[in-house]
Amino acid sequence: MNRDDFTGDNAYIRVTWDAAAGCWRFTPMQACATLMVGDWQALGLDAPFVPSVPRPAPQAFSQRDPRWANIRLGSSAYTMGGAGCAVTAAAMVASVVQPGITPLWLMEWLNVNFGFTGGGLIYWGKVAEAVPGLTFVGYHLWRSVPADLARLTLALHAGPQVIQVDFHPDTGALDSHFVTALRLLDGGEDVEIIDPWTGETGALLSLYSAPGWTLARAVYALAEFEYA
Numbered sequence: 001m002n003r004d005d006f007t008g009d010n011a012y013i014r015v016t017w018d019a020a021a022g023c024w025r026f027t028p029m030q031a032c033a034t035l036m037v038g039d040w041q042a043l044g045l046d047a048p049f050v051p052s053v054p055r056p057a058p059q060a061f062s063q064r065d066p067r068w069a070n071i072r073l074g075s076s077a078y079t080m081g082g083a084g085c086a087v088t089a090a091a092m093v094a095s096v097v098q099p100g101i102t103p104l105w106l107m108e109w110l111n112v113n114f115g116f117t118g119g120g121l122i123y124w125g126k127v128a129e130a131v132p133g134l135t136f137v138g139y140h141l142w143r144s145v146p147a148d149l150a151r152l153t154l155a156l157h158a159g160p161q162v163i164q165v166d167f168h169p170d171t172g173a174l175d176s177h178f179v180t181a182l183r184l185l186d187g188g189e190d191v192e193i194i195d196p197w198t199g200e201t202g203a204l205l206s207l208y209s210a211p212g213w214t215l216a217r218a219v220y221a222l223a224e225f226e227y228a
Contacts, residue, residue, distance in 0.1 A: 055227065058160050058180060059095040061103050062199030063088040068104040074116030080107060085178040086122045086223075088196035089162045092180040093225055096159055097133030106130060124162075124223045137224035143174070146216035149188065155224045156183055156191075163193075164221035165208040174220060177208065190215055 063069065069081030080087065080103065087110065091103040106127070110116060115126040128136040140151060155161045160182050167177035179193040182201070191204045209218040 055096050055159055056099055057096075058092040058182070058194065059099065059101075060194050060199050060201065061088050061092055061196065063103065063196045065103070065199075068102075068107060071104070071107055071111075073107075073120035073122075074111060074114075075118060076116065076120030078120040083120060085196040086162070089178045089180045089194075090122065090124070090127045090223070092194055092196075093160050093162055094127065094131040094134060097227055098131055101131065128225065133228040135226040135228070137226055140222040140224060142216075142220055142222075146214075147219035147222070149216055149219075151224075152181070152191075152219065152222055153184060153188065155222060156181060159225070159227045161225060162223040163191075163204075163219050164223075165204065165218060166220065167197075167208065169208055169210040169213070169218070176220075178223075179204070179208075188215075191219075 063084040064081045068084070069079065071080050071084075072078065073080065073083060073087070078084075084103065084107070087107050088103045091101055091106045094101045094106060109130045110122070110126055113126060113130070115123055115130075117123070124139055125136045128134045137155075140148065142148065152161070152163070160180050162178055163181045165177050165179055167175040177197070179195050181204075182192040182194065184190070185192050185203055189205075192201060193204050193207070194201050195207060204218055205213065205215065
């Protein structure tokens with residue numbers, strides 16, 4: 001089986017081999033189209049996937065753990081316990097390649113290596129600088145459009161990822177919260193997460209969605225990482 005057998009496009013999808021990342025890229029031909037795993041299989045496009053590399057499960061952490069809950073995010077007034085979901089979710093991702101890592105270690109490294117804005121927002125690329133074996137791919141934002149679930153699916157194929165959700169989906173404004181996404185559920189209709197607020201595992205749409213929301217509606221951003 002040759003890569004050339006799959007590289008190309010048709011009316012539905014363009015398939016290319018990403019040599020740098022070592023995986024296939026699937027791009028819908030129709031603007032804003034989203035192809036789920038079942039769609040790829042229906043098109044006979046399940047074969048090109050490179051098998052997932054077995055990896056350790058991420059460690060589950062809570063931002064409110066008393067060992068680090070009171071530490072501030074950089075020079076800001078925010079603490080891990082109140083606003084450290086991004087750091088905690090990133091630490092869970094990092095624990096896949098560095099099993100001994102904790103939010104405390106990552107937070108201390110970020111605090112002395114300019115890992116936060118003045119307002120306490122994390123610089124995602126700094127996480128990869130701190131953790132050998134991680135590469136930061138990019139931050140994908142979907143505030144005014146549905147999430148690109150094809151992108152999320154491919155990212156999860158590499159390993160756990162950090163996604164942004166709405167902590168209070170029943171209100172009008174986005175209350176930003178970051179969680180660690182583990183794998184797709186229900187044929188790509190939902191995603192299993194570890195929630196940094198509790199340190200517990202659950203289904204995203206059961207925890208952070210309003211009635212009638214789809215997965216594409218419930219995901220606001222993706223901090224994408226690749227694993228060595």
